Amino acid sequence: MNQALQTLIDRGFVKACTDYDALSALMDEGPVTLYVGVDPTGSSLHIGHMVPFFAMHHLQKAGHNLIALVGGGTAMIGDPSGKSEMRKMLTIEQIRENSASIKDQIGTVIDFNGGEGMGTAVMHNNADWLLDLNYITFLREIGRHFSVNRMLTFESYKQRLERGLSFVEFNYQLLQSYDFHILHQKEGCRLQIGGDDQWGNIVSGIDLIRKLGGEQCFGLTFNLITRADGHKMGxxxxxxxxxxxxxxxxxxxxxxxxxxxxxxxxxxxxxxxxxxxxxxxxxxxxxxxxxxxxxxxxxxxxxxxxxxxxxxxxxxxxxxxxxxxAGISTENREGMPSITVERSELEQGIGVLDLFSRTDLAKTNSEARRLVTGGGAWVGQQRIDDPRSTIDLSFLDEAGEILLRAGKKRYFRIVIV
RNA sequence: GGAGAGGUUCCCGAGUGGCCAAAGGGAGCAGACUGUAAAUCUGCCGGUUAUACCUUCGAAGGUUCGAAUCCUUCUCUCUCCA
Incomplete structure (x- = not known):
């Protein structure tokens, strides 16, 4: 088995592959260009989105070339895979902004500047080729290769059929397959990776490329990362x-x-x-x-x-x-979330509820009240259980600040100015 | 186009005129136990200038002393028929 591929398997990424042996052989031959789709519907990714990029990191180090494909065009439609509701559509402007910040975030894990012995990494946006598509041409050249009967057997569509699925969303698979086809043509991309929920779309892309006379391409999917407590990752x-x-x-x-x-x-x-x-x-x-x-x-x-x-x-x-x-020095407080409060205001005294609700520890006064009466509110080393208490200068600690605490683990730092 | 079912607080889901800020469960928060874990037990779980008041049961009107509950219109979702 190819070294890089084996690494991904050993680290627990891999769920399925369309053809391990052939892919392994291809990767042994030399650098392979691969891609993963990124959804630009939010301004920030969360850690659950990062799994494919961590995998890509290992592949890039092994010399393979990466493409992160922003779904600027597809985001204007919505992806039915595993989603229970139709996504809201975004403007081109929003998508552009999101893409820029997402690129920075991906850049923490893969290297867009490349490096010694590493593969390259680039970002593309499928809006570049999707927005100009002509409907009739698309149907003639691409649409005719898809069987509705077959599409309906995909798990992701099955689920959506129970709840309702709009025609635009139903087309998602064609567009994602088309993406793969374009990247194969233009960039020589041979491999698409993605979450397990993308399996159907990836396989369709591979089929499409073959039908259009391209090379054999591959799909590699990753395990859906779950937590032991059953919550969603991230x-x-x-x-x-x-x-x-x-x-x-x-x-x-x-x-x-x-x-x-x-x-x-x-x-x-x-x-x-x-x-x-x-x-x-x-x-x-x-x-x-x-x-x-x-x-x-x-x-x-x-x-x-x-x-x-x-x-x-x-x-x-x-x-x-x-x-x-152990004392809490000013230095190691820096990483903590904080707000500032005017010294003069503190001289007058601030109600505990007021103070807590200004921080992220409590969203509203009522929530702060619950925290206090429940015995979970601390100011410095002191537990405050009377909601009518006021906090003033006497609560300042050695560092001249106030540390608020909710429960055992949530801290908030009050800086006096 | 026709017929029916339905939209309840973060989610699921009871509630069919006053006892409803609305059962129950989940999630979440806090307390106890611990290892900053899990499991378990306990309390809380719309908002506020807080034993009271305000806003909420798809939207807008109406009936009533009183509406999540009844009536009208609108809207959205689902199912069946064409």
């Missing part, structure tokens, strides 16, 4: 774990990984870090230091996405906060 209590630091702070990002289930740690280390497998193997089996593994996972992952500085900050903040009574 979703947290707060919603999706976005990569954009403005939407999900690096500190919280670190915490998300620090708090994964025991059963998930090793699997995630393989998928979401670049650590060599023999190093990860140490954490397998009974008796392994599971907490050390989680810390490593959180740090590595934060480093990859947000950079080493942020990862260090998040880690030292976390260590200070969770270790017994």
């Amino acid at each position: 979703k947290s209590e707060k919603g999706a774990v976005f990569l954009d630091p403005a939407l999900y702070s690096p500190y919280d990002f670190y915490q998300y990984w620090r708090n994964v289930n025991d059963e998930d740690v090793v699997r995630f280390l393989k998928l979401f870090t670049f650590l060599p497998l023999d190093q990860i193997a140490r954490y397998e089996g009974e008796g392994a230091d599971i907490n050390e593994a989680k810390e490593l996972l959180a740090w590595e992952q934060t480093k990859i996405i947000h950079g080493k500085d942020e990862a260090d900050k998040a880690r030292s903040a976390a260590q200070a906060l969770f270790s017994t009574d």
Whole structure:
């Protein structure tokens, strides 16, 4: 088996392949150009979106060439795969903006600038060829190769048939197949990768290329990443774990990984870090230091996405906060989410409820009240259980700040100006 | 085009004139236990200037002392027929 392909299998990415042997042989021959589709319907990706890119990272290092295809054209239609509702349509302008920020985020895992011994990486947008399509021409040249009977047997369409599926969405498969065809023609792309839910679309693309007289192409799908508790990967209590630091702070990002289930740690280390497998193997089996593994996972992952500085900050903040009574220096507070409060305002005293609801710890006054009466609100080392309490200068700590805490793990820093 | 069923709080889902801010479950938050894990148990779970008031049961009107519940129109979804 080809080395790079084997790496993906060993790290737990691979779910299925259209032809392992032939693909392996092709990859042995030399660099292969492959692509993955990216959905530009949001301004930020979340970690669940990143799986194919982590896989691509390994492939790029092995010298293969990558294409990230932004679905600027298809996003204007919507993808039925696994979606229970029709997506809202976006303007071209929105899609362009989203694509730009998404490229930056993908760039943390694969290298668009290439490098010594590495494959190249580029981004394309299928709007470039989809928007100009002529309906009749498309039907004549592409549409005639598709069988509705066959399409209806696909699981993703079956589900949608129960709930309703619009004609535009039904066409998605043709467009994605067409994308593959175009990339094959123009860029010599031979392989499409994607989530397990893309299997049908990928296979259709391969068939289309063959029918149009192209080379044999391949599909490789990845496991849908699940969590031991059955939640969707990348979703947290707060919603999706976005990569954009403005939407999900690096500190919280670190915490998300620090708090994964025991059963998930090793699997995630393989998928979401670049650590060599023999190093990860140490954490397998009974008796392994599971907490050390989680810390490593959180740090590595934060480093990859947000950079080493942020990862260090998040880690030292976390260590200070969770270790017994170690002082919390100003330095290791930096990674924490914070707001500022005027000194003069604090002199007058601010109601606890007011203060908490200004932070992300409580969205509303009522929520803050619940937190306080429930015994989960802390100011510094002091538990506040009276909702009428006011917080004033006497609560300032050695660093001249106030640390709010909700429950055991959620911290917020109040900086005085 | 015709007939029927239905739209309830984050999700599922009860509720068919006052006892409804609306059962139950899930999710979530907090407390206990722990390892910043899981499981379990307990409390909370629309908003506010908080023993009261305000906004919510697809939308707009109407009946009534009183409507998520009754009537009218509109709208969306689903099923069956053509």
